Amino acid sequence: MKNILVTGGAGFIGSAFARMMVTRYPEYNIIVYDKLTYAGNLDNLLPISDEPNYKFEQGDIAHRETVRRVLSDHAIDTVVNFAAESHVDRSIMGADAFMHTNSIGVYILLDEGRSHGLERFLQVSTDEVYGSLAVGEAVESSPLAPRNPYSAAKAGGELMVRAYHETHGMNTVITRGSNTFGPYQYPEKLLPFFITEAIEDKALPLYGDGMQVRDWLHVEDHVSGIDVALHKGAPGEIYNVAGEDLRHNIHVAHDMLARLGKPTTLLKHVPDREGHDLRYAMNCDKLRALGWKQAHTWETALEATVAWYRNNEWWWRKIKTGEYLEYYKRQYAARLAAAGDS
Ligand code: NAD
Ligand code: DAU
Numbered sequence: 180m181k182n183i184l185v186t187g188g189a190g191f192i193g194s195a196f197a198r199m200m201v202t203r204y205p206e207y208n209i210i211v212y213d214k215l216t217y218a219g220n221l222d223n224l225l226p227i228s229d230e231p232n233y234k235f236e237q238g239d240i241a242h243r244e245t246v247r248r249v250l251s252d253h254a255i256d257t258v259v260n261f262a263a264e265s266h267v268d269r270s271i272m273g274a275d276a277f278m279h280t281n282s283i284g285v286y287i288l289l290d291e292g293r294s295h296g297l298e299r300f301l302q303v304s305t306d307e308v309y310g311s312l313a314v315g316e317a318v319e320s321s322p323l324a325p326r327n328p329y330s331a332a333k334a335g336g337e338l339m340v341r342a343y344h345e346t347h348g349m350n351t352v353i354t355r356g357s358n359t360f361g362p363y364q365y366p367e368k369l370l371p372f373f374i375t376e377a378i379e380d381k382a383l384p385l386y387g388d389g390m391q392v393r394d395w396l397h398v399e400d401h402v403s404g405i406d407v408a409l410h411k412g413a414p415g416e417i418y419n420v421a422g423e424d425l426r427h428n429i430h431v432a433h434d435m436l437a438r439l440g441k442p443t444t445l446l447k448h449v450p451d452r453e454g455h456d457l458r459y460a461m462n463c464d465k466l467r468a469l470g471w472k473q474a475h476t477w478e479t480a481l482e483a484t485v486a487w488y489r490n491n492e493w494w495w496r497k498i499k500t501g502e503y504l505e506y507y508k509r510q511y512a513a514r515l516a517a518a519g520d521s
Contacts, residue, residue: 187262389429
């Protein structure tokens with residue numbers, strides 16, 4: 180492993196992975212390849228932009244010719260694919276981009292990677308492919324049962340990874356991560372959205388009764404888990420990466436507000452997300468057996484995350500303009516109005 184292509188590396192988790200790899204492994208060259216959609220942001224890569232072992236290429240993972248050129252120009256031996264449309268609410272509004280990137284894009288990367296002779300291909304997937312679990316926790320052999328267009332398209336991508344391993348003998352690994360939070364997360368996802376809105380004393384739209392359960396994981400723990408799977412995972416295997424820390428959304432919001440010193444009256448119950456998955460839960464003994472350990476607890480991770488958004492308004496204030504405001508209007512105006520707020 181020497182020249183690693185980090186696709187989707189200008190997004191939230193991909194950029195955390197790129198920042199970690201550039202400093203942890205000076206002997207590797209890290210090439211970030213990203214289309215720079217609304218969620219891609221070169222500010223996320225500023226901390227490493229002058230490092231000699233980092234480079235950036237703009238492009239779409241579904242664009243075969245550009246993928247081929249970049250694999251060849253940088254003599255890539257390893258691909259770690261973060262590129263995705265990642266927001267469930269947007270996939271409910273329309274799923275074209277989700278199929279394009281999360282399914283077709285993964286296929287193009289695999290197909291070009293195979294022709295190029297890649298040594299290793301890691302696909303970053305999600306606990307959402309298991310669907311909503313009423314009880315218990317998913318292990319890697321649990322059935323796939325995605326329930327929204329985002330997770331169905333991610334499952335499609337994963338199945339093609341498995342097919343390229345089984346059929347063509349590609350050296351692949353899949354990781355399935357749980358709800359991730361931390362610095363540089365686009366402020367459409369629950370925590371960065373609520374933190375940045377609460378700083379401005381705005382109403383926080385909590386879907387339904389707020390009793391949905393998510394398994395929370397700090398982004399640095401997520402990317403250290405991917406690093407372990409990349410270096411130690413067996414070919415063709417799948418590894419869950421989970422906080423194993425289940426919390427109701429309403430309690431997550433209360434904890435966050437307490438740390439910001441804001442009242443819980445900011446929370447407004449609004450009409451629920453369509454087809455809302457009630458509960459995600461995973462077991463990650465398989466990854467722990469390879470030596471992965473979390474560095475953060477919920478308390479330390481939340482404290483650090485709230486402090487980061489408080490101290491880095493330069494980062495999120497310029498995002499919350501233009502396309503973001505359009506999205507906000509489409510997603511929240513009617514919901515907040517139904518809850519008697521706007
Ligand atoms: P993100 O939306 O912040 O970033 C996605 C990145 O992919 C952006 O930089 C975007 O520009 C890029 N991209 C999108 N389409 C592309 C294309 N066609 N070609 C090249 N680049 C493209 O997402 P994230 O939250 O950082 O998630 C990264 C990965 O981790 C995704 O695959 C997601 O499914 C998975 N995941 C996310 C979470 C989470 O809680 N955020 C949890 C588990 C797994
Ligand atoms: O579980 C892993 C997944 O976590 C990733 O694969 C996805 O890419 C990532 O977006 C995330 O999906 P969720 O749908 O769980 O995350 P989101 O932050 O959108 O929502 C978290 C919970 O909070 C969910 O139950 C919906 C709820 N919610 C969200 C928003 C944005 C609200 O109640 N109000 C909101 O405004």
